Amino acid sequence: xxxxxxxxxxxxxxxxxxxxxxxxxxxxxxxxxxxxxxxxxxxxxxxxxxxxxxxxxxxxxxxxxxxxxxxxxxxxxxxxxxxxxxxxxxxxxxxxxxxxxxxxxxxxxxxxxxxxxxxxxxxxxxxxxxxxxxxxxxxxxxxxxxxxxxxxxxxxxxxxxxxxxxxxxxxxxxxxxxxxxxxxxxxxxxxxxxxxxxxxxxxxxxxxxxxxxxxxxxxxxxxxxxxxxxxxxxxxxxxxxxxxxxxxxxxxxxxxxxxxxxxxxxxxxxxxxxxxxxxx
Numbered sequence: 001x002x003x004x005x006x007x008x009x010x011x012x013x014x015x016x017x018x019x020x021x022x023x024x025x026x027x028x029x030x031x032x033x034x035x036x037x038x039x040x041x042x043x044x045x046x047x048x049x050x051x052x053x054x055x056x057x058x059x060x061x062x063x064x065x066x067x068x069x070x071x072x073x074x075x076x077x078x079x080x081x082x083x084x085x086x087x088x089x090x091x092x093x094x095x096x097x098x099x100x101x102x103x104x105x106x107x108x109x110x111x112x113x114x115x116x117x118x119x120x121x122x123x124x125x126x127x128x129x130x131x132x133x134x135x136x137x138x139x140x141x142x143x144x145x146x147x148x149x150x151x152x153x154x155x156x157x158x159x160x161x162x163x164x165x166x167x168x169x170x171x172x173x174x175x176x177x178x179x180x181x182x183x184x185x186x187x188x189x190x191x192x193x194x195x196x197x198x199x200x201x202x203x204x205x206x207x208x209x210x211x212x213x214x215x216x217x218x219x220x221x222x223x224x225x226x227x228x229x230x231x232x233x234x235x236x237x238x239x240x241x242x243x244x245x246x247x248x249x250x251x252x253x254x255x256x257x258x259x260x261x262x263x264x265x266x267x268x269x270x271x272x273x274x275x276x277x278x279x280x
Contacts, residue, residue: 019170025085030099036089040107041076041274048080048092049102051261053159053215053225057119058102059273060211060256061126061133066276067252070130072108077259077273120152123208133208144202147194147209155216157183167226181232184220188237191217195239210247215257218244255279 017023040046047062049055065073080086080101087099096103096117104122105113106129116125124145127134135141162180165173191213194201202209216225221237221244223229235241247253258270258279270278 021168032090032093033088038091039078043074043076044108045075046105047075047077049260050080050082054119055102056215056257057212058122059259060253061123063256064252065130079260079271120148127208144207144209147201148212151212154187163226192237192239195243214247
């Protein structure tokens with residue numbers, strides 16, 4: 001740790017970039033930064049996203065719906081490059097005033113296209129629209145939503161906390177890395193205990209809870225997130241490992257994680273998706 005402790009000022013001001021990978025786009029204000037319309041394809045569902053852990057939740061859901069025979073889930077997926085600030089274009093901000101991916105526009109609704117933002121909200125919307133991957137029985141539904149919202153509350157500690165200080169911060173400091181590593185391991189233990197008695201996160205059925213949790217915690221234990229598998233001793237979480245490997249083999253997951261991806265093996269990339277053929 002630094003020999004000179006940081007003393008916060010009485011009033012914080014944004015005097016200089018904070019540093020790190022996303023310094024050029026970080027700012028303390030919301031709203032559009034440029035006029036930029038969003039493209040619209042031929043399908044009723046229009047997805048604007050990037051294949052981050054939050055983004056692939058929705059493309060996985062859409063591909064799972066199609067695999068289950070819901071033809072109405074055909075969609076166009078457009079790339080939003082958050083590193084270049086696409087999320088601050090006026091068209092995107094109109095769909096999501098919080099300027100975060102993913103965002104969905106449903107053009108099948110009368111009047112203005114219906115906007116849906118926040119990944120958990122999109123998963124619930126699609127599950128209810130198509131009657132799939134969200135149980136209707138009261139206890140099973142509540143358990144699925146319990147774990148969906150567990151992910152919403154937990155993942156910021158994994159991403160914005162551990163991921164930022166371990167992988168992206170311009171300097172590495174012991175205190176924040178240790179603090180968030182401890183919390184991530186606690187979360188993995190929570191998940192491991194749940195999966196010890198259940199095939200999937202919310203029970204014996206695959207649901208939107210799995211689709212929300214797998215890109216973060218599945219990716220982590222499979223060694224695909226932050227290059228931190230060894231550091232966090234992820235091999236200790238055997239039930240999470242079993243579940244993560246099983247979900248990774250699902251055709252809908254294999255296809256969905258390619259959508260809006262611009263890195264890795266070329267065969268794993270589909271920067272845009274307008275038909276099933278784009279993923280073949």
